[in-house]
Amino acid sequence: MPSGSDGWTEEARLLAGDRLRRTRVQQRLSIRQIAELSKISKTSVLQVESGRSSRRSTYLKVAEAMGLHLDRLVQPGSAEEVPYAIHRAEDDTWFDLADFGEGPLPQSAQSDPQAREKLARDSGVSPLNILGSRLERGRIKPTLLELYGPSAVRSHAGEEHVFVLAGQATVSVGGSELFLEAGESITFWSSEPHFYAPQEGSPLPVRLLSVRVDS
Structure with a gap:
């Protein structure tokens, strides 16, 4: 695979970035906190976690x-890597989707x-549980969403599969509203602008399982 000026391969960058992201989530640290601790920008942290940064020194700081x-x-065969990932109830950590x-x-x-629910109604947040059942080097990213109102409009690379666990949901994709x-x-292709919302009269919260596959 292509390597940067310091000899790091693309595989090593992707592997390190994914493991750094997983550790940050497990330690309940924000992008901003890591940027401050590492003395780099938030954009640089995001580039590291996605494997897009080419400088090994930046990964080292994070x-x-x-x-x-x-x-x-960056050792693919390290003892810490297992062929499965489990999310337990005690692993739940809720964020704001937006x-x-x-x-x-x-x-x-x-x-x-x-x-x-009170936070969602008062502040307009869309609670998001980033599930820990993600393989070390896998591409599938499962999350759980609770909807009390419309979510923010988003778009990002890859594909997304959304399954309605409870309630009735409206999913808007590229301007089309699906019930x-x-x-x-x-x-759907998640590069299309999309958002989620409860249907009128639906019991709340509407609960969605979202499974994203990055391209």
């Missing part, structure tokens, strides 16, 4: 900020659905 050894992160880079929601909203009941699902 790793050191979380107390990690960079060389161990601003998850700023870190988790307040502690009161982590275990109390009523606190999340889904519990047990129904939709797959």
Whole structure:
């Protein structure tokens, strides 16, 4: 695979970036906090986590900020890598869909659905649980969404599959509004502007399982 000026391959960058992102989420650190600890920009942190940064020194700064050894992160056959990933109930960590880079929601909203509902109604957040059942080098990114109102409009690379777990949802993709009941699902190119919302009269929260595959 192509390598940068410091000899790092694309595979090494992607592997290190994914493991750094997973560790940041597990440590409940925001993009902003890592940027401050690493003394780099938030954009640089995002580039590291996606494997787009070509400078090994930048990965090293992010790793050191979380107390990690960079060389161990880029060993595909390391003992820490297992062929599966599990998310347990105690692993739940809720963020705001529109601003998850700023870190988790307040502690009161982590275990109390009523606190999340109040926060959603008062501040317009869309609670997002980034599930830990992601393979070390996998491309599938599952999340759980709770909707109390319309989410922010988003677009990003890749494909997205959304399954309605509870309630009735409206999923808008590229200007088309699709209406889904519990047990129904939709797959779309996530580069199209899209958002989610409860249908009028639906019990709240509407719960969605979103599975994203980056291109």
